[in-house]
Amino acid sequence: xxASIPNxxxxxxxxxGLSSDALTALAQKVSVRTLSEGDVLMRRGETxxxxxMIDEGWFKIVAEGPSGDELIINKTGPGETLGEMALVxxxxxxxxxxAISNARVLELKKDAFxxxxxxxxxxxxxxxxxxxxxxxxxxxYIQKAIDxxxxxxxxxxxxxxxxxxxxxxxxxxxxxxxxxxxxFFQMVRSVKARxxxxxxxxxxxxxxxxxxRRKQEFEEITGTDFYANLxxxxxxxxxxxxxxxxxx
Amino acid sequence: xxxxxxxxxxxxxxxxxxxxxxxxxxSQIALKGKRVGIVDTDIQSPGIHVLFGLDETKMGRTLNxxxxxxxxxxxxxxxxxxxxxxxxxxxxxxxxxxxxxPSSIRxxxxxxxxxxxxDVNRLNEGFQTILKELKLDYLFIDTHPxxxxxxxxxxxxxxxxxIVLRPDNQDFQGTAVTVDIARSLDVPxxxxxVNKAVPKYDFADIQKQVEDKFHAPVxxxxxxxxxxxxxxxxxxxxxxxxxxxxxxxxxxxADAVAAVK
Numbered sequence: 001x002x003a004s005i006p007n008x009x010x011x012x013x014x015x016x017g018l019s020s021d022a023l024t025a026l027a028q029k030v031s032v033r034t035l036s037e038g039d040v041l042m043r044r045g046e047t048x049x050x051x052x053m054i055d056e057g058w059f060k061i062v063a064e065g066p067s068g069d070e071l072i073i074n075k076t077g078p079g080e081t082l083g084e085m086a087l088v089x090x091x092x093x094x095x096x097x098x099a100i101s102n103a104r105v106l107e108l109k110k111d112a113f114x115x116x117x118x119x120x121x122x123x124x125x126x127x128x129x130x131x132x133x134x135x136x137x138x139x140x141y142i143q144k145a146i147d148x149x150x151x152x153x154x155x156x157x158x159x160x161x162x163x164x165x166x167x168x169x170x171x172x173x174x175x176x177x178x179x180x181x182x183x184f185f186q187m188v189r190s191v192k193a194r195x196x197x198x199x200x201x202x203x204x205x206x207x208x209x210x211x212x213r214r215k216q217e218f219e220e221i222t223g224t225d226f227y228a229n230l231x232x233x234x235x236x237x238x239x240x241x242x243x244x245x246x247x248x
Numbered sequence: 249x250x251x252x253x254x255x256x257x258x259x260x261x262x263x264x265x266x267x268x269x270x271x272x273x274x275s276q277i278a279l280k281g282k283r284v285g286i287v288d289t290d291i292q293s294p295g296i297h298v299l300f301g302l303d304e305t306k307m308g309r310t311l312n313x314x315x316x317x318x319x320x321x322x323x324x325x326x327x328x329x330x331x332x333x334x335x336x337x338x339x340x341x342x343x344x345x346x347x348x349x350p351s352s353i354r355x356x357x358x359x360x361x362x363x364x365x366x367d368v369n370r371l372n373e374g375f376q377t378i379l380k381e382l383k384l385d386y387l388f389i390d391t392h393p394x395x396x397x398x399x400x401x402x403x404x405x406x407x408x409x410x411i412v413l414r415p416d417n418q419d420f421q422g423t424a425v426t427v428d429i430a431r432s433l434d435v436p437x438x439x440x441x442v443n444k445a446v447p448k449y450d451f452a453d454i455q456k457q458v459e460d461k462f463h464a465p466v467x468x469x470x471x472x473x474x475x476x477x478x479x480x481x482x483x484x485x486x487x488x489x490x491x492x493x494x495x496x497x498x499x500x501x502a503d504a505v506a507a508v509k
Contacts, residue, residue: 234404
C-alpha cells in the first residue's frame with residue numbers, strides 16, 4: 001500500500017509541483033487513516049496540526065446554523081486536501097468535517113511536515129508555490145466576481161454570453177473557486193430568467209362599456225331631424241360618387 | 249381613375265393624439281406617392297397646422313373664409329411639399345403631393361363661426377371640390393372631438409373612419425357610441441387605433457379586447473411616449489423618428505388605410 005502513496009499524493013492539487021523524488025520523501029512522512037461513515041475527521045474550533053488528503057470516500061464540511069443545527073457547507077472527496085492551513089498557521093479548525101461514507105485519508109502531521117521542510121528546501125518551495133497559486137487563482141476569480149456583480153447591479157447580463165464556461169480547463173482544475181463561479185453563473189442565469197419572465201407578465205387592462213348608456217346616447221344623437229336628413233343625404237352622396245366612379 | 253377616398257379621423261374625447269395621428273398617417277401615405285389632402289374641421293380648436301410648421305404669419309386663406317363665402321376652397325390649400333419641407337421630418341415630404349386646408353387660428357374668426365354657425369352642406373361641397381380639383385387619392389378630415397353636426401357629416405360621407413382611442417373606460421364608452429353611429433351611417437370601412445397605451449400593459453390583450461368589443465379591426469396599439477411629447481408638435485414624428493416604436497405602429501395604421509380598395 002505504501003508504494004502507491006506517492007501516486008496518491010500526486011493527485012492532490014497542493015502537491016502537483018513536487019518531483020517524484022520529493023513525493024517519495026513526503027510519502028514516508030504520511031500515515032493512512034481509515035474512517036467509517038459518521039466519523040469526525042476534524043472539529044471546528046480545535047487546534048489543528050494535520051493536513052489530510054482524501055484517498056477514498058466522501059466527507060461533508062459542516063458549520064453550525066444560527067439555531068445550533070448542522071449546516072452543510074460543502075461535500076468533498078478523493079484528491080481534495082483538508083486542513084492544509086493548519087500546517088502553516090496556528091489557527092483553530094474553521095469547520096467540522098465528517099465522513100459520509102467509509103473513507104481513507106493520508107495524514108501529514110505538522111511535526112513531520114516541519115521535518116521535511118528542514119530536510120528538503122525544494123519540497124518547501126514547491127509547497128509554497130502550491131499555496132500561492134491557489135491563492136492567486138482564487139483572487140483572480142474573486143476580482144471577476146466583483147466585476148460581474150457590478151455589471152449585474154447595472155442590469156447588464158451580456159457577459160454571460162461572452163464568458164466561457166468553467167469546466168475545469170483553467171490553469172488548474174481546482175476547485176472551489178471554479179465551483180463558486182459556476183454557482184455564480186447559475187445564479188445570474190436564474191435572475192435573468194426571472195427578470196425576463198417578469199417583463200413578460202404584462203398587466204392586463206379591464207375595459208368595460210355601460211351598454212345602457214351606450215344605447216341612450218346613440219338614441220339621443222340619431223333621434224334628431226338633422227340626423228335623419230344626414231343619413232338620407234349620405235346615402236345619396238355615396239350613390240352619386242359610386243356612379244361617377246364607375247363612369248370615370 | 250376612380251375618385252379619391254375620404255378618411256375621417258375621429259376621437260370621442262380630446263387629447264387622444266387625433267391630430268397628430270391624422271398628420272402622420274396622411275404624411276406616410278403622401279410618402280408612398282399618393283395625392284393627399286387634409287382638412288382641419290376642428291374649427292373650435294384647430295391644431296394640425298402646427299405639425300406642418302404653419303403659423304399665423306404663413307397662413308393665408310382658411311377654411312373659415314371658405315365657409316363664409318369669402319373665397320373658393322382651392323385658395324385655402326397650403327402645399328406642404330413645396331412650402332413646409334423645413335424640418336428634419338417634413339423635409340421628407342419635399343416634392344410630395346400633400347395639401348393642408350387649415351382652420352383659422354385667429355380668436356375673432358373662431359368665435360365668429362361658433363356664434364354664427366355655417367352650412368355643413370357647404371363644407372361637404374368643399375370636400376367634393378377638393379377631391380376633384382386636386383385629383384386626390386385621399387382626403388383626410390381631422391374632426392372635432394365629440395359628435396356635433398359637422399363631425400356627423402364628416403363621418404357620414406367617409407369611406408374610411410379611423411377612431412383614435414386611449415385604452416381607458418371613458419374613451420371605450422365614447423368609442424362604442426361612435427362605432428354605432430358609423431354603422432348606422434353605413435360607413436364602409438371602420439379602423440380603430442389605440443393610442444397612448446402605457447407600455448406596462450399587454451398590447452396584444454388590449455387589441456383583442458377592443459376588437460372583440462367593437463367587432464372592428466384595430467390597426468395598431470401605439471405606446472404612450474415621452475419622445476412624442478418632447479416633439480411638442482414641431483414636426484411629423486413618424487418622419488423624424490422612423491425607427492421609433494410609435495412610428496412603426498403608426499405605419500401599420502397607414503398601411504391599413506392604404507389596403508382599403
